[in-house]
Amino acid sequence: MNFSSRLLEQAVDEFGRLPGVGKKTALRLVLHLLKQSDGEVARFTGAINQLKEQIKYCKTCFNISDNQECEICASLKRDHQTICVVEDTRDVMAIENTNQYQGVYHVLGGLISPMDGVGPSDLKIEPLIERIKQFEVKEVILALSATMEGDTTIFYLYRKLKDFNIQISTIARGIAFGGELEYVDEITLGRSIATRVPYERNVG
Amino acid sequence: MNFSSRLLEQAVDEFGRLPGVGKKTALRLVLHLLKQSDGEVARFTGAINQLKEQIKYCKTCFNISDNQECEICASLKRDHQTICVVEDTRDVMAIENTNQYQGVYHVLGGLISPMDGVGPSDLKIEPLIERIKQFEVKEVILALSATMEGDTTIFYLYRKLKDFNIQISTIARGIAFGGELEYVDEITLGRSIATRVPYERNVG
Structure with a gap:
């Protein structure tokens, strides 16, 4: 120009x-x-x-916050025994918008990506383990993207967390609600069939 | 959110x-x-x-400039008797990129648009007329968008300039080079046929 x-x-x-x-x-x-x-x-x-x-980051969950502790971590109405692990603050906003989740969060600040030079030590993984050690946690939900980096991070976290006496879950994967079968990509469709669930569970 | x-x-x-x-x-x-x-x-x-x-605007052509006079207006290599009237600095950059134009510019700073409350007095039209009165100008090229606002502005400028002893031209309109006929919109195609030119002129 x-x-x-x-x-x-x-x-x-x-x-x-x-x-x-x-x-x-x-x-x-x-x-x-x-x-x-x-x-x-x-x-x-x-x-x-x-x-x-x-800008500050919540000292507990590392979400972006105006104070030392974010509103969610400070709320007594939330279930502090359930921690949803996400990549960044956008995911917190997306999940909050669903109004379906009452637990708290843990923001990793990224995903493990050797290609981009991001290793486990660059993410807030140690503080997550400290949190599980110090506080009574019943369930950790790994709500990470269904990408290579997301899966790598889930696998790494699973190995780190599996010896604690907690439930480890990942969010459900499959075809989107309202999605037409013929437009779904092959991998998602194949996995959706392989991991099919009883009808009663899906409508529940 | x-x-x-x-x-x-x-x-x-x-x-x-x-x-x-x-x-x-x-x-x-x-x-x-x-x-x-x-x-x-x-x-x-x-x-x-x-x-x-x-930021400064060239005192002659009103293009964005770091100095009182822009490089184009200050250049002795340019043809100062030919003025190309454009809407904004992006159009100057686009025309300069073609390397096809050796004249100078006049940046209006917008187009006449009653819907947006932009009238002739909001644009650098009076300074253009002053420029034509003061300096020896042979041709004014109205290189404005082929939209309603562009056409309105061209018509207004034509009426203001037609009594001066200068050539007034507009840039050619028609189907784009490399454009396939079947994808051209009806108005452009219809006008292209109505304003067809002898073959010798098009290849020259």
Whole structure:
């Protein structure tokens, strides 16, 4: 691209570093910001700076929080004996949106991925084990993505946790509700048949 | 969305205001920035703030520039008697990338759009007329989008400019090079046939 301004080029470069944002999108976003008032641009950059400077992570579950302990961990209404292990804060939000889960969480901060140089020590796995040792935990739900990295992390966690006297479960995998059979990929469909469940359990 | 942090929510709200960025994308971008180092985040917000504070517009053509006069207007190699009128700086970049144009530009800063409350006085139309009065201009090329707003602006500019002793042209419209006939929309195809040109002209 032929930029008429070095300042413009710098800002577009910075936006272009964001995941999924190409040069053309970056330019569109920067030109949009340029059209906004000084106050609006200051609010945009201020919100990011403030988040980066003041962000805290819950000391128990490592979810993003404004306080030392997140609202979920501080709540007396939640079941603190059930811990749902997730990759990041987005998964916490997704599960909270279902209104189906009353337990607490543990945010790993990633998945084991040798390709990306992420090993078990880069994740909050030790604090999870400490949590299980210190507090009375009945069940750990491994709610990780059905990807290679997710499966690797589940396998690693299972080996670490299997000697504790707790129930270890993973979330159910199969065809999505509302999904039409002919559009389901082969692996999911094959596994769905292999791991079929009695009708009574599925409607329950 | 159930945000675990007010700071996170604020930053996501700000990103979500950008055009084409939904809540989920905003969250993904903010979480990406959170994973970056303090220095990288400071460089991101700094580039935007610096652009907003220090940006200049060329006093002649109103293109974004680091100086009072942009490189194109300052260049002695360009044909200053031919002015290409465009909507914004992206169009200048697109035309410059073709390496087909040796004239100078005039950036309107938008298109006439009564629906969005943008009238002629909001655009750099008066300075264009001043430019034509003051300097020796032979041709004005109206290189605006083939949309309702573009056509309205072309019609307005044509009426304003037709009494000057200059050539007024618009960029050619028709099917794109490499475009297959069956996928061309009806209006473009119909107009392409109506405004057909002698073969000799098209290959020249």
